[in-house]
Amino acid sequence: MTKRQLPSAEVAGEALASLKVLVVDDHANTVRLMSDVLRAAGVGQVFSAPEGLSAREQLARRAPDIVFTDWRMPLMDGLELTRLIRMAAVRPDPTVPNPEVPVIMVTGHRSAREVEEAREAGVNEFVIKPFTPAALLSRIQLVLSQPRPFIVSNAYIGPDRRRRTELSYSGPLRRTNDPEEVVDIVERRAARETISVELEAMRRLIATRGGVDRATLQMTYRVMQHTRFRARQVRDRMLERASDALLRYAEEVGGMEHCDAEVVGEHFNVLSRILEADEHDAAGAARLVRGLESLIRRKRAARAAVAA
Numbered sequence: 001m002t003k004r005q006l007p008s009a010e011v012a013g014e015a016l017a018s019l020k021v022l023v024v025d026d027h028a029n030t031v032r033l034m035s036d037v038l039r040a041a042g043v044g045q046v047f048s049a050p051e052g053l054s055a056r057e058q059l060a061r062r063a064p065d066i067v068f069t070d071w072r073m074p075l076m077d078g079l080e081l082t083r084l085i086r087m088a089a090v091r092p093d094p095t096v097p098n099p100e101v102p103v104i105m106v107t108g109h110r111s112a113r114e115v116e117e118a119r120e121a122g123v124n125e126f127v128i129k130p131f132t133p134a135a136l137l138s139r140i141q142l143v144l145s146q147p148r149p150f151i152v153s154n155a156y157i158g159p160d161r162r163r164r165t166e167l168s169y170s171g172p173l174r175r176t177n178d179p180e181e182v183v184d185i186v187e188r189r190a191a192r193e194t195i196s197v198e199l200e201a202m203r204r205l206i207a208t209r210g211g212v213d214r215a216t217l218q219m220t221y222r223v224m225q226h227t228r229f230r231a232r233q234v235r236d237r238m239l240e241r242a243s244d245a246l247l248r249y250a251e252e253v254g255g256m257e258h259c260d261a262e263v264v265g266e267h268f269n270v271l272s273r274i275l276e277a278d279e280h281d282a283a284g285a286a287r288l289v290r291g292l293e294s295l296i297r298r299k300r301a302a303r304a305a306v307a308a
Helices: 013-017 028-039 054-062 076-088 110-120 133-145 185-209 214-233 237-253 261-276 283-306
Strands: 018-023 046-047 064-071 103-107 123-130 150-151 157-159
Touching: 013 237, 018 028, 018 054, 028 054, 028 133, 028 185, 028 214, 046 054, 054 157, 064 076, 064 133, 076 103, 076 110, 103 110, 103 133, 123 133, 123 261, 133 185, 150 185, 157 214, 157 283, 185 214, 185 261, 237 261, 237 283
Parallel strands: 018 046, 018 064, 064 103, 103 123
Antiparallel strands: 150 157
16 A cells, blocks of 8 residues: 655755745734744744745845745735746846745645646646645755755756656545555554654644734644544544544634634644653543543533533
C-alpha cells in the first residue's frame, strides 16, 4: 500500500529566524493571524500588504525570501502578482529584486482548473483555507528543503511543475475499516510527530496572541478535527478519544468560542502527555483521558447549575 509523507513543519530555528516573509491579503484579520503564526514559529521578519500593488512596494523595499499571497484581492490579485514577479525574470523590474522568490498561494479554491491556473502563473505551493499553523509551516519547509529548479522558457516562467504537491494533507492512506495489523508502526509514529508539531504551534500562537480568542479557538477546533482524523486512521484510540472529547464539548456549548479556557488548556496538556509517554502505555493514556472527561462533566454540570 502506498505511503504518504506527513508534513512535519520541523524547520530549523536558525533557518526561520533569518527569513523575511511577505503576507499579502486584503483581510486584516487573516493577515494578523498568519503573521502571528509565523512569528510564533520563529520567523525573523514578517511584512504585509493588503493587495498586489502594495505588495510590489514591499517586494522592492524588503526583498522577502517567501511570499504568501491570497488569490482574490482588489486592484491586483494573487495570480496577477505572481505573474508580475515571474515576468521580471525576462523583463527586469526594479520592484521585483528576485523573480524566483517562492510564492505560496493561500486560497479557499481547490478545483483542478484553478490549481492548474495557479501553477501556470508560477505558484510554488498552496495552502487551503481554513488553514492551521502546521499547514503554513510545512509549506515553508517544502520551499526551503525541496527547492525546485527555476524554468524560463517561451511557454512558462516559474518553478519546475513536475513535482506535484498535495493541496492539503488528508491523513495516512488507510481505511477506517482496515484491520489493526495493517497499520504500520512507522506510520503511527509519524502521525504522532505531526500532531505534536501542530499542538506546539498552537501553544506558541496562543502565547503570542496573549491567550485564546475567537480566531485561535476556531483554529483549535480545526486542529482537533485533524488530530482526531489522523489518530483514527492509525488506530491511536486514546488520542482519538481525547480530541473527540473537545469537539463534542464544543458542539454541546454552542461552538468553540463558548468553551471554557481551562477545558481547552487541559485538552492540550493531556494530548501532549499522551504523545510524550510510551505509546504502548494504554492504561496510562486511558487514565489521562478519563480525567479529561471528568473535567468536562464538572464543567457541564456547573454550566447547567448557572443556567438553572
